[in-house]
Amino acid sequence: MSFEASLLFETADRLLAKECTAERLLEAQAGGWLAGPWAALEQAGLTQAMSLGEELPASTAVQLARIAGSHALPLPLAETMLAGWLLARAGLDAPEGAISLAMGDDLSFEDGKASGTLRRVPWGRHVAHVVTVVERYGVAHLLCLPTAGAGLTEGANLAFEPRDDLAVDSAPVAAAAFADGVAGFRAAAAAIRALAMAGAMASTLDLTVRYANERSQFGRPIGKFQAIQHNMAILAGQAAAALGAGDIAAEALGAREIGVLPIAIAKVRAGEAAGIVAGLAHQIHGAIGFSQEYRLHFLTKRLWSWREEFGAEAEWSRLIGRQAVAAGPEGLWPLVASI
């Protein structure tokens, strides 16, 4: 990693540690928009970190999604920076402010206008634009859709992060052909969720190690009990796998063509790890981890949500499986070794 990159990541880590206090996370959970922290992210240049060109390759910059996940950041930082990068990839200008991403399955696009519904848009009620993809006559188009005037139906994921439906009727949009296709778009969005999960798992591990060393029962820290140690070891192994998966996703995003297969692999592996990590972390924390006042739930509720977003394991694993079967017994190992 370059000096610039490590500097940016350190800055981001410090900034997010400062901004993501329990009070703020609860405020966001209640539906509030954290305007102050968002301004701080914009000012630090983080929302455009993927658009710095050669200075910071996208495959490195996207690791900010992991750092954001590690702090349970309740703001669309990863969405905004990825949306800006996708727009640039399609030759479109990125608008100012927060941008979200959503699949355009229920959207039609005709004569520069979009109609239909964008479903489960992350932070939909708070963002000014949503980037989506639709296929028209077999050609994928990337659309940048203003949210002003859209019909809003509020929703949320398990972590109370906004996941809203936005209905539009003949809304004018900026559009351009998108070479990576619908699959590439979905994979790109899945990549930031895989990275965010990896970050949240790394933090969950840290939090749980700290707790196991501090909490005493039967006259000694619970981390001294072999049963706890072995659960911690399993937790750490899954977190390590998630981090490896996140790195695979990041590299695949920065490839010349967005690597759908490696990102599918990353999303499947991180998604599986997420459930195990969250479960063990709660088990080791005992009752305190089950309470609103302790920080763990901000991470675990996100893990339980993100593993489904932009494709659950069931969907992505079938895509991998079909490619593996197509590769056949002779081609299976070359496929694994190509990742």
Add this chain to the structure above:
Amino acid sequence: MNALTFPTPASSEAAEALRAEVRAFLAETIADRPPHKRAETWFGFDAGFSEKLAAKGWVAMTWPKRYGGHERSALERYVVLEELLAAGAPVAAHWIADRQSGPTLMKFGTERQKADILPRIAAGKCFFCIGMSEPDAGSDLAAVRMLARKVEGGYVVNGTKLWTSFGHHAHYMILFCRTDPASQRQEGTSQFLVDLATPGISIKPIVDISGSHHFNEVHFTDVFLSDDAIIGAPGNGWQQVTSELALERSGPERFLSSFELLVRLVAWLQSRPESQAESQAEPQAEALVGRLVAHLAVLRRLSRSVATLLENGENPGLQAAIVKDLGATLEQEMPEVIRHVLALEPMVESPDPAAAVLAQLILSAPGFSLRGGTREILRGIIARGLGLR
């Protein structure tokens, strides 16, 4: 962040060119090897194959040329290893010498030992076994009791080594035992280079649950070893042996043991007639293949990352233990989950390769989380590495 640093694995064009070469060699050399034999992976023994591999320069790859090595990079060696294992090539004959005994001699051996032994290992003609476990020293290696008693000009050794893989084919053993009779635990231990033809050594088979003979018990009765058989410094055995174990823990052999069964599952899915292919089981089977490929690809990345750390001279004990624990868990899970889809009776002698591979793996799987450090030992290492205890 925490201690879980897994850097980006190194890669190179030279290594990828080599990969193609290895694949072509294997396609020709082991074309007739049946799937259930491939499923033996690094327990498949074929001295002739090891010699052919050595002739290609793919044994002792990273060693200096003056010891018969080829001065290739660790990355290139990794590529050769994973290609061999994924193909199910019979690598057992040279495996221990190439991976463990040779590097130990290189690091701690005398010039005479190195000049004598290493070129023969590199030629694929000299095989080693490991003399660590004893009847009362398994996971607790510091409990070894076997004693090499100092006498004029050398040592006299008495005792028994157990679970000695391929001792019956090996030419040499690296023996770990006590040299100070009054010593406790890790202190007073040493390593010896032992020619297994030395008088007083007898090797008896231990047949495993599958009926195969890999393990042995090796009895030493008044075996005389001269002073120049000692490896490294007398009394330094524990330090040497633990550095040897680090070489054992994170390679591709730690997650590819059941790969042949996934190959069989893919072959089965691919070969089914269209009518069956649309059955209810299809999406589940595809998803299972996908899930297992995802696990393998991620483990491979972590393993290559540890190899990169080792190459950079770091000591990734925690990461290596994590890779081995995750890998063994996956290797053991694979036959259990794949059998749900295949719904085949496992049969060692079945003409159906999937049934034969399944049988081979069910019977060898218990060993995956025992060899090279049990799951319990590894999880203790991981917990300590995380800062617990």
